[in-house]
Amino acid sequence: MATSSPRLDLPYIQPSQAQKHVTHNEALQRLDILTQLVVLEVGAQTSPAEPETGETHALGSAPTGTWAGQAGRLAYWTGNAWLFVTPHQGWRAFDRSSGRAFVHDGTEWKPELSDLNNLGEVGIGTGADATNRLAVASPASLFSHAGAGHQIKINKADDGDTASVLFQSNWTGHAEMGLAGDTTFAIKTSADGSNWQDMLRLNPTSQQIEMAPDGTTRVRLSAAELEIDTPVTGSAVQSGTTDVTDGRLVRVEGAHAAALSHHTSYYSANGTTANIDTCDAGFAGLIRDANAGTWPLTPHGAFVYVTTQAIYTGAAVLQTATYGYHSSTPTLLREFRRVRANSGGNWSPWYEIYNSNSLVGPVSQLAGVPTGAVVEQGSNASGQYVRWADGTQICTNDDTAITTPAAAFTGTITKIDGDKLWIGRWF
Template identity: 30%
Template sequence: MTATSKLALELLQNNAANQTLANLTFMTLNQLVQCVIVDKDLATPPGSPADEAAYIVAGSPTGAWSGQAGKIAYWSAAAGAWSFITPAKGWRASVLDELDANNVPKVYGHTGSAWALPETGGGGSGTGNIPQNSQSANYTLILGDAGKHIFHPSVDTTARTWTIPANASVAFNVGDTVTFVNQNGAGVITIAITTDTMRLAVSGATGSRTLAANGMATALKVTATEWIISGVGLT
């Protein structure tokens, strides 16, 4: 008898309508019990998904995911098709490609309108640790950088540009923070933003900011399309 891969739920083999409905129920339970998500930042379906692989559909989805933003999409190899589950407030899901400092997948919760990390960050570990993403090249933030610090090591003396993408392409949650750290002796960092607005705290000036060596700055998302940034060594 065929069974699901994750929870080993046995599927009925007769194609009668009631058994097909029962199998659909089993497949849905298979996804939602111990919900594990491969990726939550894709807007286009992956080309060769594994059987039963589940994804949270990102904003402005295309192709077979069109119109399914925010839903859980899972692939059935037997059916050769995607199925979609609409989440409800309070649902939780582990995201495999976003790991905390202990290499544990971050756990997102659903607010009733969107997926978000708990206030403690890092999947709710509450350790106070701010995970590091070290970059020695030009870099554009991804959703997984929320709650992290982007670190420019001293071994890279080249000036770099780190960009906060538009909400239309990467929808950080209001309240998300990203910290930028430029180590001693490292090249200057330009913190840029695409089509949204980034304001310097106190002055309210908009546009790109420069972070000197030994500088540290934190950007806080305050509306869907606006960030405020402050720090030391920031001009």
């Protein structure tokens, strides 16, 4: 007959044994140790000086003092001496010092839940699997701060791998955002879960933001420029050629109407300080010719309609100055033009554009350059005269007694049938 039980090593009462109570009490004592096992410390190395009866320790690998030579065993204080018990695989114990449950693996005590580290799978409200090792089925999930803030981190091993958040409907993916195959943050969508298209890309290398709603980049924003490769429409854009609503973007076909709507009286932005020599392309409106700049006519405070139009790149512009505006009675129209070079920003002289209002009238010139009308006709007491812008003058008179030609004159005098004809120049 065996002398003790196979699992807990409880002593059996033998046939015809004297003092059976001793054996029985020893078995009860071992049961008191092992049933609902509680230890003061797992891995204890030094025995206490004054232990309490029933006190139990799970000894470490190198205990000293009265525990010497009992490595890995349980030490139980009976009140008179230490009782040592060898634990077996699967035994469980609660460690009062750490507040954790331990299980013996046949060699040593280990935390029963491994301190929640390196768990193979965790399912909350649902089952986890080898791919979805953490699975949660819940109306919501809360990640709150433990201090000032909180971060959710998704890490990938290499730039070519994927770190993303996938949004599904009935287990079919329709939207995904993150780093997919590179380090560019992208948001992509799919109608069927199979064919995907990047909608938005934020590239940290080029420092650009790209939008590609149909697979082709339509909008690209960088520190240098905003590139748009699609028509711009909507309530923030002009609806047509006559739309002059404040705050809307101007379309090419509506630029004229928009400009006129804001420059109907004079150039309001800086109408009193604008310098026509330094104005940018697009400058347009009524402005007084007393303002700064080189003017085609002597400034006299009149309103002049000035337009400055780009004709190449950089500073190159074509500028037009139109005289003749009056608030109640428009005067004769006179128009002048000049150009500004792209390199250096130098201006050409002003040149007048002749029309039906400026072709006939008082002629004048400065250093050989016409400054008035093309042809002038008149008369005085000396006779009649015709002048041209190049300085040519023809005077006639039928009085043979008159020897002085009409108006200022240098040239020859010819008599024709009693009349006198003067041909020469008026300057």
